[in-house]
Amino acid sequence: MLHLRLITPADTTDEVVRLIEKTVGTAHLVVLPGAAHNPPGDVVMCDVAREAGDELLAELRALGLGEGGSIAVENIDLSLSKRAEKAKEDAPGEGADAVLWEQLADATHEESTLSITYVAFLTLATMIAACGVVLDNAILIVGAMAVGPEFGPLAGICTALVRRAPRLALRSLTALLVGFAIAMAVTVVFSLFMDSIDLFSQDLLNGDRPNTAFIYAPDWFSFIVAALAGIAGTLSLTSAKSGALVGVAISVTTVPAAANAAVALSYGDTKQTWGSTEQLLLNLLGIVLAGTLTLLAQKLHWAKQRERTAKKLKV
Template structure:
């Protein structure tokens, strides 16, 4: 279930209440006339099944409540209410399958913004992966994959394509390109420093690396894994199962490929550098391609069910 808390201009309160009451899966409706001070208006609260949340939010935004008031949405982790149970049963579909497009766009907007923290995580992840590459240590590679924040911009690009949001696409693309460029440049300098301390060596890079040589030797499996990771990543975002993102993060070789390219560049090993770059581009393209297809598939699925979200006009909900 979702909890909605709104500040509604008084002249639109009746329309907002009508939209809530006529939406399948709503309950616990509360109206507090004149309770809001900044901005001034009525406070309206309700609970809604996740399956019906996107449709209700769309109607509320058509009333421009988000422009002249506010709409806050929270996940209800635990609720003891027979009426809430009834509302969830009335809403068609399953909560895990529902997509809240507004929430998805907001989440990807935040995660795909180029910031100092984002850049720091990219640099640290790439440096950890560089150590894993030189030591041929799979544990360090997995750790670097988990630390890397690059899926945020990738998800932002997918969302922007489906939602036709050029600003989000530009922001995500900038974060992705600049983030990897800065991380690779910093890791190249880091590699040179580690070499000066006699902790890295060209011989280690050129030696047989059974655990990490795949990083700069892309093959069809690289693209297949990227496709699967793209689908899993978008499903984890749209279904609010964020824990699955960790599995997605450690399944693709984006950050390790950037790290191998940086170390190879520091030693002038251009063959490995280009192989790593190819691996990186292959994975990025595969994730975006699969992510976009997944979102389009979900959009089509929910569009076919849209007629089931609403009851006949005048059907009133318990509040």
């Protein structure tokens, strides 16, 4: 269940209340006339089943509450109420499958912003991965994958393509490209420094690396795994099961590929640099393609669910 707290201008409160009352899957409607001071207006609160939340939010925005009032949404961890149970039963589909597009857009907006923190995490992850590829240490590679924040901009690109939001697409693409460019440039310098103190060497990079050689040897499995990870990551975002993102992070070789390319570049090894770059681009393409198709499938699924619900209500 979701809890909605609305600030409504006094002249739209009745319309908002009627909208909530006619929406299948709502419960616990509360109206507090004149309770809001900034902005001035009435406070309207209600609970809504997650699977009915997206449609209600879209209609509330259509009434102008996002501009003249306020819409706040919170997840309810526990609701002991027969009315809440009935609301979930009446709402179409399953809550775990529901997509809140406004919430998704807000989350991807935050995660796809080119910030100092984002660049720092991506750079640190790439430097950790650089140590992993030189030492052929799988543990360091997995750690670097988990630290890397690159799935945020990738999810932002997928969301922007489905919602036709060019500003979000540009912001996400900028964060992705600039972030990796800075991370790789710093890692080149880091690699040269490590070489100067005899911790890195070209012999280690070119030696037998059974645990990490795949990073600069892309193949069909690279694309397939990236596509599967893109589906899993998108589902974890839309269903609010964020724990799955950790598994997604350590299943694709975006950060390790960028690290291997940077280290190889510092030694002038064009073969490994190009192979790692191909691996990076292949993973990014697979994630974006699979994530976008997943969102489109979910959008189509919920459109059909709403049609079925509308037909039942007419009957």
